[in-house]
Amino acid sequence: MQPFRTLTSVVTPLDRVNVDTDQIIPKQFLKRIERTGYGEFLFFDWRQDPNFEINQPRHKSSQILVAAKNFGCGSSREHAAWALSDFGYRCVIAPSFADIFHSNAGKNGILLITLPEEQVQALLDRAAKTEGYKLHVSLEDETVHDDQGFSAKFSIDPFRRYCLLEGLDDIGLTLRHADKLDNFEQAHNTKHWLAPRT
Amino acid sequence: MAAKTLFEKVWEQHLVAEPANEPTLLYIDLHLVHEVTSPQAFDGLRLAGRKLRRPDRTVATVDHNVPTTTNRLIIEDAIADKQINTLRKNCKEFGVELYDVEDIEQGIVHVIGPELGLTKPGMTIVCGDSHTSTHGAFGALAFGIGTSEVEHVMATQCLPQSKPKTFRISVEGELAQGVTAKDIVLGIIGRIGTDGATGYVVEYAGSAIRSLSMEGRMTVCNMSIEAGARAGMIAPDETTFAYLKGRRHAPKGAAWDEAVASWSKLKTDPDAKFDREMIIKAEDLAPYVTWGTNPGMVIPVTDRVPDPAKAQSDNDRRAFERALEYMDLKAGVAIEEIPVDRVFLGSCTNSRIEDLRAAAKVVTGYHVSPHVRAMVVPGSHLVKQQAEREGLDKIFLDAGFEWREPGCSMCLGMNPDILQPGERCASTSNRNFEGRQGRGGRTHLVSPEMAAAAAVTGHFTDIRQWEFKGEEVLA
Numbered sequence: 001m002q003p004f005r006t007l008t009s010v011v012t013p014l015d016r017v018n019v020d021t022d023q024i025i026p027k028q029f030l031k032r033i034e035r036t037g038y039g040e041f042l043f044f045d046w047r048q049d050p051n052f053e054i055n056q057p058r059h060k061s062s063q064i065l066v067a068a069k070n071f072g073c074g075s076s077r078e079h080a081a082w083a084l085s086d087f088g089y090r091c092v093i094a095p096s097f098a099d100i101f102h103s104n105a106g107k108n109g110i111l112l113i114t115l116p117e118e119q120v121q122a123l124l125d126r127a128a129k130t131e132g133y134k135l136h137v138s139l140e141d142e143t144v145h146d147d148q149g150f151s152a153k154f155s156i157d158p159f160r161r162y163c164l165l166e167g168l169d170d171i172g173l174t175l176r177h178a179d180k181l182d183n184f185e186q187a188h189n190t191k192h193w194l195a196p197r198t
Numbered sequence: 199m200a201a202k203t204l205f206e207k208v209w210e211q212h213l214v215a216e217p218a219n220e221p222t223l224l225y226i227d228l229h230l231v232h233e234v235t236s237p238q239a240f241d242g243l244r245l246a247g248r249k250l251r252r253p254d255r256t257v258a259t260v261d262h263n264v265p266t267t268t269n270r271l272i273i274e275d276a277i278a279d280k281q282i283n284t285l286r287k288n289c290k291e292f293g294v295e296l297y298d299v300e301d302i303e304q305g306i307v308h309v310i311g312p313e314l315g316l317t318k319p320g321m322t323i324v325c326g327d328s329h330t331s332t333h334g335a336f337g338a339l340a341f342g343i344g345t346s347e348v349e350h351v352m353a354t355q356c357l358p359q360s361k362p363k364t365f366r367i368s369v370e371g372e373l374a375q376g377v378t379a380k381d382i383v384l385g386i387i388g389r390i391g392t393d394g395a396t397g398y399v400v401e402y403a404g405s406a407i408r409s410l411s412m413e414g415r416m417t418v419c420n421m422s423i424e425a426g427a428r429a430g431m432i433a434p435d436e437t438t439f440a441y442l443k444g445r446r447h448a449p450k451g452a453a454w455d456e457a458v459a460s461w462s463k464l465k466t467d468p469d470a471k472f473d474r475e476m477i478i479k480a481e482d483l484a485p486y487v488t489w490g491t492n493p494g495m496v497i498p499v500t501d502r503v504p505d506p507a508k509a510q511s512d513n514d515r516r517a518f519e520r521a522l523e524y525m526d527l528k529a530g531v532a533i534e535e536i537p538v539d540r541v542f543l544g545s546c547t548n549s550r551i552e553d554l555r556a557a558a559k560v561v562t563g564y565h566v567s568p569h570v571r572a573m574v575v576p577g578s579h580l581v582k583q584q585a586e587r588e589g590l591d592k593i594f595l596d597a598g599f600e601w602r603e604p605g606c607s608m609c610l611g612m613n614p615d616i617l618q619p620g621e622r623c624a625s626t627s628n629r630n631f632e633g634r635q636g637r638g639g640r641t642h643l644v645s646p647e648m649a650a651a652a653a654v655t656g657h658f659t660d661i662r663q664w665e666f667k668g669e670e671v672l673a
């Protein structure tokens with residue numbers, strides 16, 4: 001996983017609430033067995049509209065998406081995170097995120113920043129008004145700021161932060177606890193009523 | 199000892215390690231696998247030279263992509279075909295038991311787990327699928343995960359998890375005739391919104407929940423994720439044990455008694471504290487219909503499409519307007535006047551035997567409206583067989599429904615069962631997102647009874663006013 005430290009990029013404003021993962025990557029693209037190549041299908045249905053934010057030339061090569069509340073709700077498909085990252089997004093800012101998407105994003109090096117609704121609205125407004133509107137994100141300092149005086153602190157779960165900063169593989173981290181796992185499992189195996197098959 | 203909630207009891211029995219400043223490592227008892235969210239996980243294992251830690255705790259099936267027509271081995275979509283074949287190969291290579299299309303125990307992953315008795319109270323259960331919350335109906339802690347987590351569970355049989363908060367929703371009193379488990383959960387989502395339970399594990403309690411069958415409880419827990427919940431749970435009781443007893447993978451003999459003794463302790467203690475509580479009166483619930491593009495956009499069938507001007511915020515108003523435009527609906531239109539083109543009876547929310555019985559009862563003696571194409575897709579082969587033994591297939595076929603082979607089908611339209619652009623569907627599934635059932639398709643979520651009634655009349659119809667014909671056929 002690519003480590004995430006700081007990022008400066010043009011912002012794509014997506015002023016919609018409850019953006020679900022079915023929109024981020026529609027089901028017809030879930031049949032592939034690869035992990036890559038989903039970027040071209042990102043927001044496939046919405047992108048049929050030439051005015052859709054992501055289609056606008058001014059947002060080309062943007063790596064920061066700003067959206068309204070409950071971003072990433074619905075299906076657990078990690079393809080949503082793959083599509084965002086494959087398209088080039090490395091950071092999403094919103095007032096809230098759905099749980100499973102939150103975890104999927106982290107595992108793919110995408111930083112999710114939760115900011116209060118008013119601040120997100122301010123970013124959406126500025127990005128809509130100012131051509132080439134940019135944000136600077138620092139995960140090290142947990143800050144977001146622009147060149148017009150906007151500045152905000154965010155906070156993120158310390159462990160998630162550490163993994164993102166270092167670009168760490170989760171399985172490797174878990175295997176540090178292999179002894180505990182072996183011991184636990186031995187005792188747990190005796191609870192036959194928790195075994196799937198009899 | 200401190201009083202504990204059901205969730206806390208299950209959580210604590212699965213703590214492998216609690217490293218400082220890191221998420222807890224939670225042991226996973228059952229890992230369910232399907233074709234769509236697993237290929238990249240198996241690939242990851244192969245790349246890292248890892249094995250599957252516990253094949254005996256892993257079960258796979260094919261459901262999302264499979265055709266629901268009789269010849270199921272021929273999949274015309276080459277990419278879907280490849281995905282299914284990839285699962286077959288992966289299961290062989292890694293030693294995972296697979297319920298393949300021809301297998302009599304194949305079905306939607308969340309239908310077969312409980313049906314085969316793989317799902318049990320007190321377990322931790324995960325699957326690369328958000329509706330894993332279904333299994334919480336047994337008092338299991340069951341939640342959906344992404345593909346990286348699928349790989350993690352395959353390799354280690356555990357998952358790093360931060361502890362969710364707890365939320366008890368009690369539904370008290372008696373449900374009115376015609377108000378179903380589906381309406382309970384739609385009513386809840388309508389009240390708290392699609393992010394109302396984000397960050398929480400919900401425990402459903404109260405007399406109306408306790409009086410539900412296992413099928414009904416599964417319907418309620420299934421849609422927990424539509425309120426954003428990490429999981430939904432219901433304490434196991436006599437209804438749970440009666441459902442499980444004798445199932446293929448349920449414990450037998452002395453082991454059964456021991457299991458029941460352990461499962462019986464899985465109740466929230468009287469003094470246990472929840473982070474949040476909510477009480478709903480069963481009598482306030484009605485048969486619901488969604489009007490918009492998420493499950494929180496829902497109103498009683500006797501109501502009218504709401505006016506965006508009444509939305510609580512600017513954001514919500516815009517979302518309302520977008521939804522109405524997508525759904526091609528005008529504010530103020532009576533729900534009962536909305537005509538439907540298609541009816542879909544199926545999905546892991548409502549494709550179990552009881553759902554089919556309830557719908558069959560409604561259509562007995564009637565015929566599907568000439569403007570409607572209606573299909574029934576049982577949740578599993580076993581459900582289908584049981585329904586056929588009871589003659590339900592005949593009732594549906596006589597009434598003009600299509601009777602199909604099990605799978606996810608039009609719940610998400612990954613196979614050829616999809617809506618055409620502009621088509622409007624009364625669906626017993628769980629998501630009415632834009633394009634979910636086919637690009638440009640318009641989905642209204644309802645209970646099986648309401649779907650059946652809409653199929654007959656050609657528009658949404660209050661099931662409470664239904665004239666049942668020939669109930670004796672099913673008695």
Ligand code: SF4
Nearest residue numbers: 329545546606609610
């Ligand atoms: S029936 Fe629908 S919701 Fe359930 S597992 Fe299949 S696709 Fe997902």
